[in-house]
Amino acid sequence: MISRNACAISTARSSPLSTHTTIRIGGPAEVLAFPRDADEVALLVRDCAERGVPWRVLGRGSNLLVADAGVPGVTIHTRDLRSIRFGDGGLVVAGAGLRTSTLHAEAMKRGLGGLECVVGYPATVGGSARMNAGGRWGETGARIEWVAAVDATGEVRTLPRDACNFGYRTSALAGLAVVEVAFRLPEVDLPAYRAAIDAIHAEKSRAQPLAEPSAGCMFRNPPGNSAGRLVDACGLKGRAVGGAMVSTVHGNFVVNRGGATCDDVLRLVDAVRDEVRRRTGVELETEVEVWGAEHVPAHG
Numbered sequence: 001m002i003s004r005n006a007c008a009i010s011t012a013r014s015s016p017l018s019t020h021t022t023i024r025i026g027g028p029a030e031v032l033a034f035p036r037d038a039d040e041v042a043l044l045v046r047d048c049a050e051r052g053v054p055w056r057v058l059g060r061g062s063n064l065l066v067a068d069a070g071v072p073g074v075t076i077h078t079r080d081l082r083s084i085r086f087g088d089g090g091l092v093v094a095g096a097g098l099r100t101s102t103l104h105a106e107a108m109k110r111g112l113g114g115l116e117c118v119v120g121y122p123a124t125v126g127g128s129a130r131m132n133a134g135g136r137w138g139e140t141g142a143r144i145e146w147v148a149a150v151d152a153t154g155e156v157r158t159l160p161r162d163a164c165n166f167g168y169r170t171s172a173l174a175g176l177a178v179v180e181v182a183f184r185l186p187e188v189d190l191p192a193y194r195a196a197i198d199a200i201h202a203e204k205s206r207a208q209p210l211a212e213p214s215a216g217c218m219f220r221n222p223p224g225n226s227a228g229r230l231v232d233a234c235g236l237k238g239r240a241v242g243g244a245m246v247s248t249v250h251g252n253f254v255v256n257r258g259g260a261t262c263d264d265v266l267r268l269v270d271a272v273r274d275e276v277r278r279r280t281g282v283e284l285e286t287e288v289e290v291w292g293a294e295h296v297p298a299h300g
Helices: 038-051 100-109 125-130 190-207 227-233 262-280
Strands: 010-016 028-034 055-058 064-066 071-077 084-086 091-095 144-150 156-160 177-184 214-217 244-246 253-256 289-291
Touching: 038 055, 038 071, 038 144, 038 177, 055 177, 064 262, 084 100, 091 100, 091 125, 100 125, 100 190, 125 177, 227 262, 244 262, 253 262
Parallel strands: 028 071, 055 071, 064 289
Antiparallel strands: 010 028, 084 091, 091 177, 144 156, 144 177, 214 253, 244 253
8 A cells, every 4th residue: 555665654554533533433544654754744645646545634633524434545644743843933833743732832831822713622733724723713824824735746845824825714735734834923921811711711611512522613604604503593402313413512513422423424414404404594514524425515
């Protein structure tokens, strides 16, 4: 599956991705690879390109649903890309596999803030950049200076923020393997900032099912509206298919209540979308990325 040149990179075969996704669902990756730096990521991508093998990138597995049958090709896991270094003027350069919570904690030790947007997200730096993670407390892209990523030919490219085309849960980083992200963070009054962060944590703990396995928000918010409120207004909290259930805490979360399959989730998502469309006329679009499933709900 990978060439002799790439054999020095740690790999696992037929590794279940349910242990690598926050919703705890997913069949095996044909090959799961753990590169240690940008050069090894580039080597893997070049090797796949030369052999016609599909590849994809996995961080903490939030915002992701993997087919029960698994996925072919090489899945590049960023767990070992966890570097972090600090420069002048609030510059922080972090590896794609570093957890956003670790980035935030290390930044605060140096009196830097501006990362309210990642509080409560079980994400990596690379994933947060790729999907421009955030919400009403801001978006990741607003703090990014540049992104280093491997393109489909195996070349490492550095994209300034303007070239990343950050939008609502989207960017130009799709199809690239992010390896490093540079942030420019402001100095903050640390006691006041910590108090604000604690308040965000408390609010999310009350309003979201953070203790249950989920992929995060399932649907994009329609313009001028809230997907969670629409689902709630249609009386769909608690609706279940198999082991998958619309959270009783927040209507925009589907939780794995035990033994849920990808098919359970997809059928539940279709049922929710159909009911919301029938009762409100609003077409919900999925925010979660789906790997390997034959049937994929409408995605924006």
